[in-house]
Amino acid sequence: MISELDKYIKYNDFIKKKLNNRFVYSKTIKYFKNFNYRISRTLLFFLKIVAIIVRPFLKKIEPELCDILVYPNSKNHLTRSKELWQNLESKGYKISYFNASQKYLIKYIFSYKIDFDRKIHYKIFFHHAFAKYITQKYKFKLICDYHNFEITSALIKKALNESQKSIFIPHGKIRNSYRHSCFTFDYYLVFGESSIEKINENKLRLGNTKLIKSGSIFIPKDFKLEICRNYKNILFFSNWGISYHTESKLGFNIVLNWIKEHPEFNLYIRLHPLEDGKYVKEKTKNLRNVFVQDKSLTLKKSLENISLTIATGSNASIEAALLNRPSVVSLDKEYIQDSEDVFESDSNFFIENYFPKRARNSKELQQRIEQVYENYDFYLQQCKEYVKYHLEYTVDASLYTATIIEKIYLNNHHFPYTKVLENFDL
Numbered sequence: 001m002i003s004e005l006d007k008y009i010k011y012n013d014f015i016k017k018k019l020n021n022r023f024v025y026s027k028t029i030k031y032f033k034n035f036n037y038r039i040s041r042t043l044l045f046f047l048k049i050v051a052i053i054v055r056p057f058l059k060k061i062e063p064e065l066c067d068i069l070v071y072p073n074s075k076n077h078l079t080r081s082k083e084l085w086q087n088l089e090s091k092g093y094k095i096s097y098f099n100a101s102q103k104y105l106i107k108y109i110f111s112y113k114i115d116f117d118r119k120i121h122y123k124i125f126f127h128h129a130f131a132k133y134i135t136q137k138y139k140f141k142l143i144c145d146y147h148n149f150e151i152t153s154a155l156i157k158k159a160l161n162e163s164q165k166s167i168f169i170p171h172g173k174i175r176n177s178y179r180h181s182c183f184t185f186d187y188y189l190v191f192g193e194s195s196i197e198k199i200n201e202n203k204l205r206l207g208n209t210k211l212i213k214s215g216s217i218f219i220p221k222d223f224k225l226e227i228c229r230n231y232k233n234i235l236f237f238s239n240w241g242i243s244y245h246t247e248s249k250l251g252f253n254i255v256l257n258w259i260k261e262h263p264e265f266n267l268y269i270r271l272h273p274l275e276d277g278k279y280v281k282e283k284t285k286n287l288r289n290v291f292v293q294d295k296s297l298t299l300k301k302s303l304e305n306i307s308l309t310i311a312t313g314s315n316a317s318i319e320a321a322l323l324n325r326p327s328v329v330s331l332d333k334e335y336i337q338d339s340e341d342v343f344e345s346d347s348n349f350f351i352e353n354y355f356p357k358r359a360r361n362s363k364e365l366q367q368r369i370e371q372v373y374e375n376y377d378f379y380l381q382q383c384k385e386y387v388k389y390h391l392e393y394t395v396d397a398s399l400y401t402a403t404i405i406e407k408i409y410l411n412n413h414h415f416p417y418t419k420v421l422e423n424f425d426l
Helices: 004-021 027-057 075-080 082-090 102-109 122-137 151-159 193-201 246-261 278-284 316-322 362-374 376-390 397-409
Strands: 068-071 095-097 142-145 165-168 187-190 209-213 233-237 266-270 290-292 308-311 327-329 418-420
Touching: 004 122, 004 151, 027 122, 075 082, 082 095, 082 397, 102 122, 122 151, 142 151, 142 397, 151 165, 165 397, 187 193, 187 397, 193 209, 193 376, 193 418, 233 316, 246 278, 246 362, 278 290, 308 316, 308 362, 316 327, 316 376, 327 362, 362 376
Parallel strands: 068 095, 068 142, 142 165, 165 187, 187 209, 233 266, 233 308, 266 290, 308 327
Antiparallel strands: 209 418
């Protein structure tokens, strides 16, 4: 039987190769990326030796006491979830925040005297050392981790003592994907039923956990808008990979062609939080009825005067539905219900189960828009059904999540959860 650490090494190799080869459509580029991957592995081997040699000369870690350690995967996600942590802080819990990207993990390892295990394989050694730094630096009872497929999370869990617990905090709907395959947490929060369905379908699950339907902590208490029947204003949800990801780019082109053919509409574009906007702004700079929104706008503000949204597939479509804004899908790919390709099957968000079928060209997009507007009250009701499928809690999600975290802290396990078991076959 494969050991736990060997399993982690195998999992880490799998994830790194997946990430290395994503969005690569050229064999030449793939070759060089894989070559660089092998070079980096060699470098890690030598860096491990150096880390062992210099460790005695590094500065000692000064521990920081806290009840809960929050370990977000981005500043944006931490900012958007501040209501949750403020709620717990108001109850007297001391919360510390470790908002450091894992790309700086080597910096920490060569700065502090970490009690790492020098026998750990070089492939995961730096993740192990980083995990040990976190558990040495912060003396907590709970760690709330936003990272969904990092081996560091598994190694943090391994470094905890019996009185410490780890909780996964979701920043989106969980998909049947390698990007949502690490379940080495004591508790794993999910938005709702759709996420549990996808987890059960996932053929790769590292670790056993307890799933808790908690809704989205990114939805604030005042996240409500009146119905808008200004049928001239439509918003497009851009995608972080829109400049190079085939499906996203083609979907955007459909929208561009449509708005050029229909000057009677105003198209607003909401950029993805990880997107710089250069590609979108360049493509729309000569279109007078297209407006790229400032990234500082909240989603609620973005949708204030919008009656309909267009997406290629986005968590934002769920939040838009919560604000009474139906969606249509712009995607130039044939719909195949049983396909493993999530773009073909719409099996990430199931937007097309509640709203019109995808538009594969500008003419079809206009037809879908007309379909929604002609049956607007029906699709407003569909918004409610769509939200219900994805979100167990909405504007009260932060409050409920705070309650769950507090119960776990107090070792009170009287709350509903679903067990999920490991399914590791690589």
